[in-house]
Amino acid sequence: MQARHRLTFRSDHGGDPAAWRAFADLLHDTFGIDITILDALGGPDPTLAPFGWFDAAGTCVASLCAFSIPLVIGGTFVRGAGLQSGAVRPQWRRQGLFRDLIGAALNHCAAEGFEAVTLLTDTPALYTPFGFRPLPLYRFEGPPPSRGATAGARPLDLRNDADITLLRRLLDARRPVADRFAPLRQVEMFLFNAALSPDIRLAFMEDSTAAIAWRTGDGGLFDLVDIAGPTIPPLADILAALDLSPTRIVTRFSPDHLDWQGKAVAESDRLTLMMRGAEALIPPHPFGLSPLAEF
Ligand SMILES: CC(C)(COP(=O)(O)OP(=O)(O)OC[C@H]1O[C@@H](n2cnc3c(N)ncnc32)[C@H](O)[C@@H]1OP(=O)(O)O)[C@@H](O)C(=O)NCCC(=O)NCCS
Known part of the structure; x- marks a missing residue:
């Protein structure tokens, strides 16, 4: 000592x-x-x-x-x-x-x-x-909504300075992803965690000005990690924009704005x-x- x-x-x-x-x-x-x-x-x-x-x-x-x-x-x-x-x-x-x-x-x-x-x-x-x-933290699980319609999304890449600038702008102007509990501004940790999480993918939905962070898992799982931007698109539109047809959904935040309900499961x-x-x-x-x- x-x-x-x-x-x-x-x-x-x-x-x-x-x-x-x-x-x-x-x-x-x-x-x-x-x-x-x-x-x-x-x-x-x-x-x-x-x-x-x-x-x-x-x-x-x-x-x-x-x-x-x-x-x-x-x-x-x-x-x-x-x-x-x-x-x-x-x-x-x-x-x-x-x-x-x-x-x-x-x-x-x-x-x-x-x-x-x-x-x-x-x-x-x-x-x-x-x-x-x-x-205690919870995730929210449930079946997918019926598919929406929207104009697609393009991948975001953290090795690209223009994409980092866009993400910073969206994070600065973000609507809180949930009402029950959510950070309002947390730019640096979002980028840092995203850079350290190669399994999490990022895409930009141009029509709703929102960045979507998600990953996929076994058994047709769509795991919605976060949404950054001034609007929160409905889950059905997100799936359509990403051109995904999962069989089950998990969200890591309470889905207050997603036009979708999930069952709360404790994240032990x-x-x-x-x-x-x-x-x-x-x-x-x-x-x-x-x-x-x-x-
Ligand atoms: C945890 C850590 C920061 C404690 O540092 P430290 O300088 O030894 O702590 P202190 O001597 O100031 O102890 C403060 C109090 O915490 C308690 N404490 C220390 N380590 C603890 C532990 N791992 N679990 C529970 N209590 C602990 C001490 O008993 C003391 O309480 P007391 O005054 O009632 O006896 C240090 O052990 C560490 O760096 N660990 C590895 C990293 C880590 O776990 N960081 C915390 C991440 S959230």
Whole structure:
């Protein structure tokens, strides 16, 4: 175990390339993810507030970030924040570094006036002492609607700068994909998750100005992951635009705007969504969360 009094607490490393690199290294070493791919997708979230502990050599040994994630909960706009990138290097664990970072992040959220703070985790026990409560996620399953009619869709490719620009524009102007629970603005994580998920396909429905994210699965499954744009086309039109005739449908968000109903099924294999905020802000169940909105 190393002595924590030799460490420096920082919250300015978003603007310091060497310290940002050290932060990226911590995430790579802890989770095996490379956040520098965000550079090719338009850069990190401008609302990101990073908190971290650094040693004398400039190594980032502990981190946690807060960011703005405006939400729609039960049809109402909520000033939401998210916490992500919680990591402590093994030799620095169990000394209270993470506890201090959560304190700093929650103080920041309070000072900024965020009404709800959310996170996704595989260790909910870590966060319940800080007032976070788990919220079960659901997917929605059912038979396909009868096929609609529409003008088709073209594939979007994240290696193409023009397609990235189009997606950013659609995400900036998006209608929340569901009323019960959905992020309103979350451009960077959508692009980052899409870049890391080769099984998720993206297409642009020009006539309804909407990007569709989906994947297919065994047994004629159409798995609707997300929709980004100012309008939400009905599911029947989406299937027609993609020229697909599936035998069963799954949506990863409550299908409030799809002109289609599905049965809610608990998603027990996902990370746990947790929220800290007033009781009145707990979303009406059942609701889902697009895998492209995970953070
Ligand atoms: C989880 C992690 C961030 C904790 O960092 P840490 O600096 O060792 O944590 P702290 O010493 O500040 O401990 C804070 C509290 O959390 C508890 N805690 C620590 N690790 C925990 C775990 N894995 N599960 C449950 N509780 C845990 C501690 O007991 C402590 O509570 P206490 O003060 O009541 O004893 C660190 O172990 C880590 O980086 N793990 C791998 C990455 C990870 O899982 N990140 C979280 C993803 S959401």
